[in-house]
Amino acid sequence: MRTQDGPRKAEAIFAATLELLTEHGYDKLAIEAVATRSGVNKTTLYRWWPSKDALLAAALRDSGLFALDVPDTGSLRGDLLTVATQIHRLLTSEHTAPVVTATLTAGPRRPELGEVSRSFFADRMAREQPIFERAAARGELRAGADPVVVMDLLAGSIWFRLLLRGGEADPKFLEEAVDTVLNGAS
Amino acid sequence: MRTQDGPRKAEAIFAATLELLTEHGYDKLAIEAVATRSGVNKTTLYRWWPSKDALLAAALRDSGLFALDVPDTGSLRGDLLTVATQIHRLLTSEHTAPVVTATLTAGPRRPELGEVSRSFFADRMAREQPIFERAAARGELRAGADPVVVMDLLAGSIWFRLLLRGGEADPKFLEEAVDTVLNGAS
Amino acid sequence: MRTQDGPRKAEAIFAATLELLTEHGYDKLAIEAVATRSGVNKTTLYRWWPSKDALLAAALRDSGLFALDVPDTGSLRGDLLTVATQIHRLLTSEHTAPVVTATLTAGPRRPELGEVSRSFFADRMAREQPIFERAAARGELRAGADPVVVMDLLAGSIWFRLLLRGGEADPKFLEEAVDTVLNGAS
Amino acid sequence: MRTQDGPRKAEAIFAATLELLTEHGYDKLAIEAVATRSGVNKTTLYRWWPSKDALLAAALRDSGLFALDVPDTGSLRGDLLTVATQIHRLLTSEHTAPVVTATLTAGPRRPELGEVSRSFFADRMAREQPIFERAAARGELRAGADPVVVMDLLAGSIWFRLLLRGGEADPKFLEEAVDTVLNGAS
DNA sequence: CACTAAGCGAGACGGTACGTCGCGTCTTCGA
DNA sequence: TCGAAGACGCGACGTACCGTCTCGCTTAGTG
Numbered sequence: 184m185r186t187q188d189g190p191r192k193a194e195a196i197f198a199a200t201l202e203l204l205t206e207h208g209y210d211k212l213a214i215e216a217v218a219t220r221s222g223v224n225k226t227t228l229y230r231w232w233p234s235k236d237a238l239l240a241a242a243l244r245d246s247g248l249f250a251l252d253v254p255d256t257g258s259l260r261g262d263l264l265t266v267a268t269q270i271h272r273l274l275t276s277e278h279t280a281p282v283v284t285a286t287l288t289a290g291p292r293r294p295e296l297g298e299v300s301r302s303f304f305a306d307r308m309a310r311e312q313p314i315f316e317r318a319a320a321r322g323e324l325r326a327g328a329d330p331v332v333v334m335d336l337l338a339g340s341i342w343f344r345l346l347l348r349g350g351e352a353d354p355k356f357l358e359e360a361v362d363t364v365l366n367g368a369s
Numbered sequence: 370m371r372t373q374d375g376p377r378k379a380e381a382i383f384a385a386t387l388e389l390l391t392e393h394g395y396d397k398l399a400i401e402a403v404a405t406r407s408g409v410n411k412t413t414l415y416r417w418w419p420s421k422d423a424l425l426a427a428a429l430r431d432s433g434l435f436a437l438d439v440p441d442t443g444s445l446r447g448d449l450l451t452v453a454t455q456i457h458r459l460l461t462s463e464h465t466a467p468v469v470t471a472t473l474t475a476g477p478r479r480p481e482l483g484e485v486s487r488s489f490f491a492d493r494m495a496r497e498q499p500i501f502e503r504a505a506a507r508g509e510l511r512a513g514a515d516p517v518v519v520m521d522l523l524a525g526s527i528w529f530r531l532l533l534r535g536g537e538a539d540p541k542f543l544e545e546a547v548d549t550v551l552n553g554a555s
Numbered sequence: 556m557r558t559q560d561g562p563r564k565a566e567a568i569f570a571a572t573l574e575l576l577t578e579h580g581y582d583k584l585a586i587e588a589v590a591t592r593s594g595v596n597k598t599t600l601y602r603w604w605p606s607k608d609a610l611l612a613a614a615l616r617d618s619g620l621f622a623l624d625v626p627d628t629g630s631l632r633g634d635l636l637t638v639a640t641q642i643h644r645l646l647t648s649e650h651t652a653p654v655v656t657a658t659l660t661a662g663p664r665r666p667e668l669g670e671v672s673r674s675f676f677a678d679r680m681a682r683e684q685p686i687f688e689r690a691a692a693r694g695e696l697r698a699g700a701d702p703v704v705v706m707d708l709l710a711g712s713i714w715f716r717l718l719l720r721g722g723e724a725d726p727k728f729l730e731e732a733v734d735t736v737l738n739g740a741s
Numbered sequence: 742m743r744t745q746d747g748p749r750k751a752e753a754i755f756a757a758t759l760e761l762l763t764e765h766g767y768d769k770l771a772i773e774a775v776a777t778r779s780g781v782n783k784t785t786l787y788r789w790w791p792s793k794d795a796l797l798a799a800a801l802r803d804s805g806l807f808a809l810d811v812p813d814t815g816s817l818r819g820d821l822l823t824v825a826t827q828i829h830r831l832l833t834s835e836h837t838a839p840v841v842t843a844t845l846t847a848g849p850r851r852p853e854l855g856e857v858s859r860s861f862f863a864d865r866m867a868r869e870q871p872i873f874e875r876a877a878a879r880g881e882l883r884a885g886a887d888p889v890v891v892m893d894l895l896a897g898s899i900w901f902r903l904l905l906r907g908g909e910a911d912p913k914f915l916e917e918a919v920d921t922v923l924n925g926a927s
Numbered sequence: 928c929a930c931t932a933a934g935c936g937a938g939a940c941g942g943t944a945c946g947t948c949g950c951g952t953c954t955t956c957g958a
Numbered sequence: 959t960c961g962a963a964g965a966c967g968c969g970a971c972g973t974a975c976c977g978t979c980t981c982g983c984t985t986a987g988t989g
Contacts, residue, residue: 187939208478210396215970224941229972287533288474292394301535332545335526335534340518342533343525347473349487359518367553376961401949410962415951559965580850582768587944596967601946660846662904664766673907704898704917711901712893719845719900720893721859731890739925749934749985773975782936787977928989935984941977948971957962 189241190231195221197242201282204239209285212239236295243286248279249303253310259318260365263337266311267357270341275352284346308334328368336364375427376417381407383428387468390425395471398425422481429472434465435489439496445504446551449523452497453543456527461538470532494520514554522550561613562603567593569614573654576611581657584611608667615658620651621675625682631690632737635709638683639729642713647724656718680706700740708736747799748789753779755800759840762797767843770797794853801844806837807861811868817876818923821895824869825915828899833910842904866892886926894922 190196199221204212214235218225232238243249254265273279287303289296308331315330340360344352376382385407390398400421404411418424429435440451459465473489475482494517501516526546530538562568571593576584586607590597604610615621626637645651659675661668680703687702712732716724748754757779762770772793776783790796801807812823831837845861847854866889873888898918902910 191939213970214972225971226942226973227940230939234972285478292471297535300533304534328549329545332526332542332549335530336522336546336549338533339525339527339529340521341525342529344521347486347524347528348490348521349483356518359515360522363514363518363522363553364549365553367549367551399949400951410964411951412953412963413961416961421950563965585944586946597945598947598968599966602965606946656848657850659905660848662842662846664843669907672905676906700921701917704914704921707898707902707906708894708918708921710905711897711899712890713897714901714905715897716893718848719858719896720862721855728890731887732894735886735890735894735922735925737925739921739923771975772977783977784937784979785935788934930989931985931987933984933986935982937981937983938979940979943974943976945974946972948969950968950970951966952968953964953966955963955965958960 190223190227192221192223193245196223196228196238197245200238200242201246201248204285205278205281208281209289214238234295236289236293239286240295240299243282243299246282248282249307251307251310253313255314255317259314259321259323259369260361262314262318263333263361263365264357266314266334267337267341267361268354270338271345271352271357274341274345288346323365323369325369333364333368337361376409376413378407378409379431382409382414382424383431386424386428387432387434390471391464391467394467395475400424420481422475422479425472426481426485429468429485432468434468435493437493437496439500441500441503445500445507445509445555446547448500448504449519449547449551450543452500452520453523453527453547454540456524457531457538457543460527460531474532509551509555511555519550519554523547562595562599564593564595565617568595568600568610569617572610572614573618573620576657577650577653580653581661586610606667608661608665611658612667612671615654615671618654620654621679623679623682625686627686627689631686631693631695631741632733634686634690635705635733635737636729638686638706639709639713639733640726642710643717643724643729646713646717660718695737695741697741705736705740709733748781748785750779750781751803754781754786754796755803758796758800759804759806762843763836763839766839767847772796792853794847794851797844798853798857801840801857804840806840807865809865809868811871813872813875817872817879817881817927818919820872820876821891821919821923822915824872824892825895825899825919826912828896829903829910829915832899832903846904881923881927883927891922891926895919 196217199217200212203216203220212235214228215225217223217238218228228238232241252269254262256262256265273283286296287300289300311334312330315324315333318324337360341352341357344350344356382403385403386398389402389406398421400414401411403409403424404414414424418427438455440448442448442451459469472482473486475486497520498516501510501519504510523546527538527543530536530542568589571589572584575588575592584607586600587597589595589610590600600610604613624641626634628634628637645655658668659672661672663669683706684702687696687705690696709732713724713729716722716728754775757775758770761774761778770793772786773783775781775796776786786796790799810827812820814820814823831841844854845858847858849855869892870888873882873891876882877884895918899910899915902908902914
């Protein structure tokens with residue numbers, strides 16, 4: 184007989200997982216509650232995922248929350264501004280923020296989530312390469328400028344400001360960050 | 370009798386708190402364990418701190434872990450490199466990393482820790498102002514460049530790279546980040 | 556502070572334990588159910604008794620179910636008949652039978668219950684000694700007859716017939732058993 | 742196609758059942774474990790036996806564990822001593838004791854096992870009749886003495902002493918029990 | 928010798944109870 | 959008068975078996 188690749192109600196489970204994460208935050212995300220809400224028995228969850236994190240990682244991978252539009256506005260500045268805005272939205276929209284922040288700040292103590300995070304950013308970086316290739320072709324980028332460093336600076340500053348400094352990241356900030364990076368990398 | 374401003378064994382409690390945080394991570398930091406290790410009754414902890422986070426915040430404030438040397442190397446580049454290196458060390462040294470990352474990424478779900486984080490970075494920024502004042506005086510900084518943005522970019526890129534991207538931040542990276550920011554801000 | 560010698564609601568717990576044992580039998584006696592019925596939390600039960608058997612043993616010791624009237628009818632035959640009838644009642648009355656049989660046949664696999672059983676029968680034997688002393692004084696007992704053997708034969712035959720052979724033990728049987736033993740031991 | 746009278750691997754299943762009963766005792770005898778050990782799927786077990794007890798009863802009937810040699814030593818005393826010794830061995834040999842005691846003390850809560858027990862003892866009694874017929878012919882038995890009562894006394898005393906009183910049943914005890922019964926019944 | 932139905936293996940599932948951990952509260956006593 | 963000590967209710971943990979279901983593959987015994 185064919186082995187399934189997941190429980191029958193996987194969709195309901197993932198949905199319940201992300202809803203509960205959004206509502207109550209990471210450490211009040213209880214497997215029992217996921218089971219109840221998704222109409223599945225607790226044992227089924229443990230049959231498929233060894234831990235809360237593994238379940239959450241699966242739910243995230245399945246969710247499409249991390250989908251990404253890579254812009255092509257015709258200028259590096261335009262592209263970076265767009266990306267910066269996307270990041271900002273991801274971190275502040277009430278739909279995505281709780282999930283995203285809870286997940287991605289999970290850090291080295293949670294291998295499964297760390298892996299989600301890493302692969303998300305690796306994928307993202309790969310898909311953003313064209314931005315920099317086009318910029319290089321247009322002469323908007325200093326030779327030797329490392330696109331990864333550029334993205335680290337840009338994305339990092341937004342994360343940092345929002346989550347660590349506890350501040351806001353208004354459009355003016357985004358613009359100034361982009362311009363500073365751009366200026367330094369061109 | 371005089372009302373104390375904390376339990377008699379506050380030091381032992383703080384020490385136990387930070388040790389356990391370091392050893393087992395934030396969410397296995399159990400109040401019961403703190404009580405046991407510090408030789409205090411659980412009741413006492415609840416008397417003084419309403420929650421794990423409040424206790425942890427107090428322990429952190431007391432710890433001096435977030436002490437900061439503000440450099441003065443004579444050049445903005447030197448100062449920023451020093452600061453970048455300090456940040457890097459804080460995030461990677463086995464003594465500080467667990468505490469720092471666990472605490473500061475706590476985010477909006479944990480008001481007490483968020484407050485610790487915010488006040489830490491606000492204080493830090495205040496103490497770093499002189500770097501930028503001296504730099505401005507030396508003409509190393511473009512007029513209108515916002516020191517906070519500069520620090521967001523620099524610090525953010527290191528956090529981002531280490532914690533989210535799951536990568537390393539070798540000296541070469543630090544240098545390139547500093548140079549890009551510097552270049553963009555001068 | 557003084558340490559208690561049992562949980563506050565010990566009485567309710569013991570009552571619930573024996574009721575549930577009576578209703579559902581030994582292996583459907585669930586600790587969770589005892590907790591629910593006695594209005595106590597499951598953890599409280601585990602705090603005081605390490606296992607179902609330990610709890611049950613405590614409930615039994617507390618219950619007085621094993622109380623024993625030692626008869627003195629003036630003749631050995633009368634005394635033995637009375638004892639036989641008591642045993643029979645213990646094993647067939649709807650109030651005592653479930654508890655008694657479930658408990659006492661527990662055997663060597665359940666140390667706690669075995670201990671209850673052993674101490675019950677040891678105590679019983681001790682209290683029955685006078686029957687035999689009086690009988691000896693009256694010359695109703697052959698010299699060298701071992702009272703324990705007499706009781707083993709008498710009690711054992713009743714247990715055996717009721718529980719193992721699955722039969723009944725009507726008054727006639729009791730009489731015949733008593734007479735045979737008596738005859739053999741005089 | 743012919744309907745089978747049991748699963749193809751019935752032997753392996755019975756063996757596994759009795760082994761596990763011996764090793765872990767009645768209530769840790771898990772159907773899942775039987776299935777695993779006998780290399781059969783759990784479904785198959787449920788297909789053939791509605792319950793653990795039914796399976797165990799079948800295994801016991803199949804096992805020949807309850808085989809019985811009816812002695813003929815030439816005297817009632819000799820025959821009864823032999824039977825007593827057999828019973829004692831059945832209850833104490835490490836091969837038979839766990840199975841026998843677990844099964845036969847099961848009591849009224851377990852109809853299937855009770856039935857095994859009842860039919861075992863009925864069969865046994867039937868096969869022991871000749872002992873008493875020969876004894877009667879030899880004049881060793883008082884007229885009106887009920888062989889069943891004799892066996893209840895004898896067998897019961899051994900069971901009682903070993904399982905309930907938690908004592909031993911040394912040869913001297915067996916002899917005294919036999920003699921008392923014999924004396925009382927002749 | 929192929930057909931065909933009973934028998935079986937495999938896997939997933941809902942469900943009950945287990946025994947444990949840590950939480951946060953309360954009461955009572957002792958220093 | 960503070961705080962230590964202990965008991966407690968509570969929620970969730972992760973696990974073990976239970977008994978059931980569905981779905982194809984095996985495997986005989988017959989036609």
